[in-house]
Amino acid sequence: xxxxxxxxxxxxxxxxxxxxxxxxxxxxxxxxxxxxxxxxxxxxxxxxxxxxxxxxxxxxxxxxxxxxxxxxxxxxxxxxxxxxxxxxxxxxxxxxxxxxxxxxxxxxxxxxxxxxxxxxxxxxxxxxxxxxxxxxxxxxxxxxxxxxxxxxxxxxxxxxxxxxxxxxxxxxxxxxxxxxxxxxxxxxxxxxxxxxxxxxxxxxxxxxxxxxxxxxxxxxxxxxxxxxxxxxxxxxxxxxxxxxxxxxxxxxxxxxxxxxxxxxxxxxxxxxxxxxxxxxxxxxxxxxxxxxxxxxxxxxxxxxxxxxxxxxxxxxxxxxxxxxxxxxxxxxxxxxxxxxxxxxxxxxxxxxxxxxxxxxxxxxxxxxxxxxxxxxxxxxxxxxxxxxxxxxxxxxxxxxxxxxxxxxxxxxxxxxxxxxxxxxxxxxxxxxxxxxxxxxxxxxxxxxxxxxxxxxxxxxxxxxxxxxxxxxxxxxxxxxxxxxx
Numbered sequence: 351x352x353x354x355x356x357x358x359x360x361x362x363x364x365x366x367x368x369x370x371x372x373x374x375x376x377x378x379x380x381x382x383x384x385x386x387x388x389x390x391x392x393x394x395x396x397x398x399x400x401x402x403x404x405x406x407x408x409x410x411x412x413x414x415x416x417x418x419x420x421x422x423x424x425x426x427x428x429x430x431x432x433x434x435x436x437x438x439x440x441x442x443x444x445x446x447x448x449x450x451x452x453x454x455x456x457x458x459x460x461x462x463x464x465x466x467x468x469x470x471x472x473x474x475x476x477x478x479x480x481x482x483x484x485x486x487x488x489x490x491x492x493x494x495x496x497x498x499x500x501x502x503x504x505x506x507x508x509x510x511x512x513x514x515x516x517x518x519x520x521x522x523x524x525x526x527x528x529x530x531x532x533x534x535x536x537x538x539x540x541x542x543x544x545x546x547x548x549x550x551x552x553x554x555x556x557x558x559x560x561x562x563x564x565x566x567x568x569x570x571x572x573x574x575x576x577x578x579x580x581x582x583x584x585x586x587x588x589x590x591x592x593x594x595x596x597x598x599x600x601x602x603x604x605x606x607x608x609x610x611x612x613x614x615x616x617x618x619x620x621x622x623x624x625x626x627x628x629x630x631x632x633x634x635x636x637x638x639x640x641x642x643x644x645x646x647x648x649x650x651x652x653x654x655x656x657x658x659x660x661x662x663x664x665x666x667x668x669x670x671x672x673x674x675x676x677x678x679x680x681x682x683x684x685x686x687x688x689x690x691x692x693x694x695x696x697x698x699x700x701x702x703x704x705x706x707x708x709x710x711x712x713x714x715x716x717x718x719x720x721x722x723x724x725x726x727x728x729x730x731x732x733x734x735x736x737x738x739x740x741x742x743x744x745x746x747x748x749x750x751x752x753x754x755x756x757x758x759x760x761x762x763x764x765x766x767x768x769x770x771x772x773x774x775x776x777x778x779x780x781x782x783x784x785x786x787x788x789x790x791x792x793x794x795x796x797x798x799x800x801x802x803x804x805x806x807x808x809x810x811x812x813x814x815x816x817x818x819x820x821x822x823x824x825x826x827x828x829x830x831x832x833x834x835x
Contacts, residue, residue: 415497430486521610707734712767
């Protein structure tokens with residue numbers, strides 16, 4: 351009885367209220383109230399007091415650890431959540447980990463500085479094929495608490511797996527190989543390529559093309575091969591775990607009398623250019639998917655290109671130049687509609703097919719457009735594309751609205767000007783169609799696209815005919831007016 355009176359007196363002095371039901375036991379230590387455990391009041395046998403109502407006293411946070419994800423050989427993503435801050439704001443949270451079974455902040459850890467109750471951290475610098483234990487942590491002013499301990503095993507690394515998928519464009523002295531990395535072994539590819547030999551097993555230390563791209567699909571052109579020879583090839587790739595090879599693929603180069611077919615799969619190219627001794631043996635070039643050339647189409651004095659196939663080409667953004675090619679017999683570009691600057695085809699003694707019969711326009715791109723086709727094979731038919739429109743400089747001369755007995759103000763608009771430094775002149779005469787060299791003329795002033803000039807010394811009550819002329823035989827429309835009496 352005296353014991354319980356003492357308990358009640360202690361509680362009153364501390365300004366707490368006694369509860370006779372199941373509640374929480376506390377005791378004093380160094381002047382602080384310390385939480386112990388939940389008990390029934392009848393079980394007390396020491397000096398305690400009761401304070402009803404959960405959360406009245408500050409506790410360390412309550413939290414839960416989440417399941418790891420994104421597990422690789424060197425990293426994993428782990429998380430958790432703060433369920434209750436228990437009366438004091440959480441000012442630190444994160445994930446700790448180690449190979450020991452009870453990781454804590456004395457081991458590796460990463461703070462999560464984001465707002466909110468969720469916890470997320472990327473664990474980096476891990477070792478492959480290693481078991482790690484981790485758990486979430488949170489800290490308020492009461493102290494640090496930890497969530498449940500979970501574990502994961504990082505991925506195991508292997509050497510890459512690689513395979514040759516295609517042998518392309520086998521020619522007399524060259525061949526193109528395509529390979530795929532089927533698996534990087536869990537580690538980035540550091541090096542890849544192809545090796546080849548005529549005899550024995552090819553290795554990276556024999557003839558090899560070494561690439562440092564790390565692409566999952568890679569290709570290389572093998573050059574300086576011997577004609578009519580069989581080669582053994584392997585692809586290779588390496589990562590931190592080692593070097594691996596594909597199975598062997600064989601191919602045989604062409605005889606010197608065979609025609610090679612070189613196929614290029616690009617859909618857009620900056621230029622298509624071949625010149626001088628592009629190929630030593632008969633070769634047909636094919637671009638089955640090429641739709642646009644952003645620059646030039648250029649064949650100049652090639653020795654052994656026999657045909658150029660461009661079945662899907664629709665446009666070039668600069669000129670087409672085909673000059674003095676020794677064995678070129680045909681160019682096929684049946685969908686080509688638009689080129690820029692000029693079409694020049696000359697001196698190709700064997701060229702009998704120029705299939706660009708859908709060509710509709712030649713546009714200017716810094717110069718006046720033109721078309722020149724001359725001195726090719728006598729069988730070459732140019733009629734199908736000779737009607738292509740030349741979209742050169744175009745000037746519209748306005749009607750003369752301001753004039754007197756002796757003067758007139760001329761105004762025109764350059765609808766399209768191919769040469770920004772062009773010199774425009776106004777021509778006038780008493781007869782229609784004034785021509786350069788046989789009519790009066792005067793330089794014009796041009797500002798942006800507006801062309802102006804003032805004519806003086808005209809005769810009163812006289813009809814004049816006018817045109818604008820550009821210094822490359824380009825004329826505007828013609829207008830006429832009659833000076834004042």
